[in-house]
Amino acid sequence: MKKAIVTGSTGQDGSYLIEFLLAKGYEIHALKRRSSSFNTDRLDHLYKDFHDSGTRFFLHYADLTDGSSLTRLLYDVRPDEVYNLAAQSHVKVSFEIPEYTADVVATGTLRLLEAIRLTGLKCRFYQASSSEMFGSTSPPQSETTVFHPRSPYACAKLFGHTITVNYRESYRLHASSGILFNHESPRRGETFVTRKITRAIAHIKLGLQNKLYIGNMEARRDWGYAPDYVRAMWMMLQQDVPDDYVIGTGEAHSVREFLDLAFAHANLDWHEFVEIDPRYFRPAEADHLLADASKARRVLGWQPSVTFKDLVRIMVEADLADVESKLRGGEALLRSTVESPGRNS
Ligand code: NAP
Ligand code: F7E
Numbered sequence: 384m385k386k387a388i389v390t391g392s393t394g395q396d397g398s399y400l401i402e403f404l405l406a407k408g409y410e411i412h413a414l415k416r417r418s419s420s421f422n423t424d425r426l427d428h429l430y431k432d433f434h435d436s437g438t439r440f441f442l443h444y445a446d447l448t449d450g451s452s453l454t455r456l457l458y459d460v461r462p463d464e465v466y467n468l469a470a471q472s473h474v475k476v477s478f479e480i481p482e483y484t485a486d487v488v489a490t491g492t493l494r495l496l497e498a499i500r501l502t503g504l505k506c507r508f509y510q511a512s513s514s515e516m517f518g519s520t521s522p523p524q525s526e527t528t529v530f531h532p533r534s535p536y537a538c539a540k541l542f543g544h545t546i547t548v549n550y551r552e553s554y555r556l557h558a559s560s561g562i563l564f565n566h567e568s569p570r571r572g573e574t575f576v577t578r579k580i581t582r583a584i585a586h587i588k589l590g591l592q593n594k595l596y597i598g599n600m601e602a603r604r605d606w607g608y609a610p611d612y613v614r615a616m617w618m619m620l621q622q623d624v625p626d627d628y629v630i631g632t633g634e635a636h637s638v639r640e641f642l643d644l645a646f647a648h649a650n651l652d653w654h655e656f657v658e659i660d661p662r663y664f665r666p667a668e669a670d671h672l673l674a675d676a677s678k679a680r681r682v683l684g685w686q687p688s689v690t691f692k693d694l695v696r697i698m699v700e701a702d703l704a705d706v707e708s709k710l711r712g713g714e715a716l717l718r719s720t721v722e723s724p725g726r727n728s
Contacts, residue, residue: 384408384409384410384439385407385408385409385463385464386410386412386460386461386463386464387404387409387411387412387463387466388412388413388414388457388460388464388465388466389401389411389412389413389414389466389468390414390445390447390466390467390468390469390495391414391467391469391470391511392413392414392426392442392468393413393423393424393426394468394472395568395571395609396468396511396609396612396616397413397425398426398429398570399568399570399610399613400466400468400613400616400617401440403614405429405439405440407617408439409464410439410440411439411440411441412441412443412456412462413426413440413441414443414444414445415442415443415444416444416445416446416469417446423442425570426442430442443456443460447487447491447492447494447495448486448487448490448494449494450497453498454501454502457498457499457504457506458502461504461506462504463506463507464506464508464509464620465495465499465507465508465509466509467508467509467543468511469487469491470487470488470491470511470536470540471483471484471487471488471536472488472536473536473574473575474515474534474537474665475663475665476536477534477535477539478534478535478665478666481535484535484536484539485535485539485542487539488539488540488542489539489540489542489543489546491543492510492542492546493543493546495508496508496546496547496556496558499556500550500556505557506557507557507558507559507620507625508547508550508557508559509558509559509560509561509616509619509620510543510544510547510558510559510560510561511543511561511563511616512540512543512544512547512560512561512562512627513536513537513562513563514562514629514631514669514674515532515533515534515536515540515669515672516530516537516540516541516544516562517532517669517672518530518531518533518534518537518669519531519533519669519670522635522671522672522673523633523673523674523675524629524673524675525629525674525675525676525677525678526562526627526628528675533665533667533668533669534666534667544560544562544627547559547560548560551625557620558625559619559622559626559627559628560627560628561612561615561627561628561630562627562630563612563615563630563631564629564672564673565604565605565606565607565672566606566607566608566609567606567607567608567609567694567698568608568609568610568697568698569697569698569701570609571698576597576638576641577606577641577698578702579595579597580595580641580642580645581645581695581699581702582706583595583656584645584646584648584651584702584703585699585702585703585706585707587649587651588649589703589707589710591706593656594656594657595653595656595657595658596657596660596662597638597658597659597660597663598660598662598663599638599663599664599668600637600638600642601638601639601670602637602638602669602670602671603635603636603637603670603671603672603673604636604638604672605632605633605634605673605674606632606636606641606691606694607631607632607687607694608688608689608693608694608697611688611689614685615630615679615683615685618683618684618685619683622682622683626682628676628678628679628682628685629674629675629676629678629679630674630676630685631672631673631674631675631676632674632687632690632691633673633674633675634673635672636691644692644695645695645698645699648695648696648699649699649703
């Protein structure tokens with residue numbers, strides 16, 4: 384049975400990747416940073432008490448800002464594969480906490496690579512790189528496109544990406560970097576624009592909210608469906624030769640188009656509810672990100688299974704069902720979910 388360590392396990396991608404790997408028969412060791420609450424909502428449906436016989440899913444406390452916890456985890460688990468998904472992943476937030484973002488995203492990746500090198504383990508390594516590294520370069524973007532990052536997050540990811548390539552070249556580590564374009568789902572964090580919109584639609588539809596404040600509506604993103612993207616991560620680590628791959632749908636849409644489609648799906652006209660609030664603008668923006676994923680198609684045989692239209696529908700319907708069931712169950716909706724959570728992001 385193959386063993387995998389997954390960092391960022393409590394996030395959107397972590398939860399889908401762990402589901403995917405469990406279904407493939409892996410034993411999973413998920414890294415979770417300490418917090419004063421459990422914070423495992425996205426994983427609870429998978430978790431069994433580790434005292435239960437036959438469980439293949441274990442949670443471990445460790446932190447990307449603490450190298451010794453990473454080394455200890457590697458020694459204890461001796462994994463075949465390591466997926467590094469942990470990050471302060473919000474671009475706007477990275478302008479507010481740039482040093483912390485760099486510590487987790489850039490130095491954190493180095494800490495993990497160095498822990499692998501020093502333990503001498505022969506495991507394979509996946510790095511969660513990002514289309515944000517392309518920033519202002521013209522679309523479409525492929526593995527050979529020049530990088531021009533436009534935020535502290537993107538700069539930190541660029542370090543994580545290049546140090547991964549450097550460890551591959553210097554120490555013959557089987558390290559691959561997935562340059563993933565935006566991917567979304569009903570498990571997307573509530574302050575990313577797609578989920579912010581679909582959640583607001585559910586609240587508006589059910590009379591819990593009457594305005595949605597957002598920032599730049601003209602930005603264009605190549606939005607795909609997260610479960611398709613975790614499959615690509617795994618495919619990269621199954622190759623004999625490690626490499627870097629761009630993953631995306633090859634179709635870009637503006638935030639405005641997302642609004643159009645999402646509100647229309649709920650029979651609402653967004654012009655009645657949406658207002659611009661400059662607090663959501665970023666000091667510098669990546670205007671147009673569009674993937675050329677032909678290498679992944681050719682070498683990995685990867686392609687997306689969900690269209691933009693279906694993605695929007697899946698997210699709107701999931702949020703409507705979620706908010707409806709909470710209301711039906713009489714569960715008090717938290718004020719923070721009704722008001723926009725993460726007021727500046
Ligand atoms: P996410 O939902 O924001 O999850 C981030 C995860 O990292 C969470 O589990 C978080 O834990 C964890 N984390 C944050 N700081 C940590 C630390 N100091 N030590 C250990 N864990 C820490 O992100 P995602 O959307 O799943 O994305 C996964 C990865 O892919 C990230 O690296 C992201 O930057 C990258 N990426 C995402 C996209 C996308 O469109 N989703 C595209 C390209 C690249 P808590 O739950 O405790 O906060
Ligand atoms: O913004 C615009 C915003 O925060 C998308 C992360 O997963 O994907 C994600 O980064 C666009 C931007 O995602 C609001 O200015 C308008 O142009 O959903 P987002 P992101 O910045 O593209 C990449 C690939 C990652 O690697 C990241 O980890 O939407 N926008 N109004 C807004 N964005 C937000 N968050 N909130 C707004 O109100």
